[in-house]
Amino acid sequence: MTVVPTKTALEFVGAATWSALSGRPVTSDFFDNVHEVPHVRIGQQADLVVVAPATANLLAKASYGLADDLLTNTLLTAHCPVVMFPAMHTEMWEHPATRANVATLRDRGVLVVDPDSGRLTGYDSGPGRLPEPEAIAWIVQAALAKTGLSPDLRHRHVVISGGGTRERLDPVRHIGNRSSGKQAMSLAAAAVSRGARVTLIRGDVDVPTPAGVEVIDALTADDMLAAAQGLAPAADAIIMAAAIADFRAETLPDSKIKKSDSSTLTLNLVHNPDVLATLVAQRSGRTPLLVGFAAETGDEAGTWLEHAERKFAKKGCDIMVANPVGHDRAFGADHNEAVLLLGGGISEEIPGTCKVALSHRVLDAVVDRLV
Ligand code: CTP
Numbered sequence: 001m002t003v004v005p006t007k008t009a010l011e012f013v014g015a016a017t018w019s020a021l022s023g024r025p026v027t028s029d030f031f032d033n034v035h036e037v038p039h040v041r042i043g044q045q046a047d048l049v050v051v052a053p054a055t056a057n058l059l060a061k062a063s064y065g066l067a068d069d070l071l072t073n074t075l076l077t078a079h080c081p082v083v084m085f086p087a088m089h090t091e092m093w094e095h096p097a098t099r100a101n102v103a104t105l106r107d108r109g110v111l112v113v114d115p116d117s118g119r120l121t122g123y124d125s126g127p128g129r130l131p132e133p134e135a136i137a138w139i140v141q142a143a144l145a146k147t148g149l150s151p152d153l154r155h156r157h158v159v160i161s162g163g164g165t166r167e168r169l170d171p172v173r174h175i176g177n178r179s180s181g182k183q184a185m186s187l188a189a190a191a192v193s194r195g196a197r198v199t200l201i202r203g204d205v206d207v208p209t210p211a212g213v214e215v216i217d218a219l220t221a222d223d224m225l226a227a228a229q230g231l232a233p234a235a236d237a238i239i240m241a242a243a244i245a246d247f248r249a250e251t252l253p254d255s256k257i258k259k260s261d262s263s264t265l266t267l268n269l270v271h272n273p274d275v276l277a278t279l280v281a282q283r284s285g286r287t288p289l290l291v292g293f294a295a296e297t298g299d300e301a302g303t304w305l306e307h308a309e310r311k312f313a314k315k316g317c318d319i320m321v322a323n324p325v326g327h328d329r330a331f332g333a334d335h336n337e338a339v340l341l342l343g344g345g346i347s348e349e350i351p352g353t354c355k356v357a358l359s360h361r362v363l364d365a366v367v368d369r370l371v
Contacts, residue, residue: 043077053087090126131211138210151195163203181205
């Protein structure tokens, strides 16, 4: 990793710190170490250039192709994908000059990730906040995971559900499904890295959300259904990676269920709505592409793949991502294997790989089917 700070960045963190952390010489000036031609070589040799934070000034300089320091020279010589994470006050982010510069950069293939909304420098609050480091790291990982990354989902709205639902039993207890949310976050990061507008319907998750993602929190199956139905008319694709509990309590008491002398407790459960099946049933006119996940174990009635094929036929979605699960398989892991069921008897095997790479394969199939 090579750190290329601007002169202003060095006001915040000094060159010695950057150099110690990266293990490389650090400068903002292209007149240093001229024999190594760093103003050309760094960009030429990079696999990815990440600008974080990208100020209004940097966005303007990059959009006009100015080259007055090592960073702007690096941007002009980079052959690899470039990802920028803008951070500035809301007025600056919303100013027509910045909007025009962002549009120019995006037209040129630069990935400019929308900033977070929240506390800014001083007492101000609003859109323009730099996302948290883990949220930025998701996008960097996703951008590095695909060779020939391109903004092929730009102007597309991709909705992703993820995490498990928590169905309340009483004011202090719930039942739910196991899910870390990693697969959904990987999909969201991969979709952002391809230029999509991404909305995450977020259940109970263990991992941070990637930068540039709009979030709707939905902890129950009913909330997920309402969110998905609200977003469906304007979405291009909905990917249901959430682990939605199939049952919820028939009644919800106002007070805690007390321990009784009986050694058993009987709960009456009722079926939750099937979000994916409902979206399929309500298809009309311009509908989003619908992608389901089938996390299966094999049993005496069939292998995990046979179960997934039956589920694909039953649910009627456009693509089904089938993957084997077990007590220590897939849940919370960084890696996953899958078979993409694409309809008409066509399937595609994705051997064990990281969840971000698997997500890109799923999105490749989505891009192929979007008209
Ligand atoms: N799903 C859904 N609504 C539910 C349950 C599941 O939309 N109430 C979606 C999941 O997000 C996933 C797909 O349906 O995309 C398959 O989920 P899965 O839990 O594997 O299957 P179920 O339909 O719940 O069937 P079963 O538990 O009997 O295998």
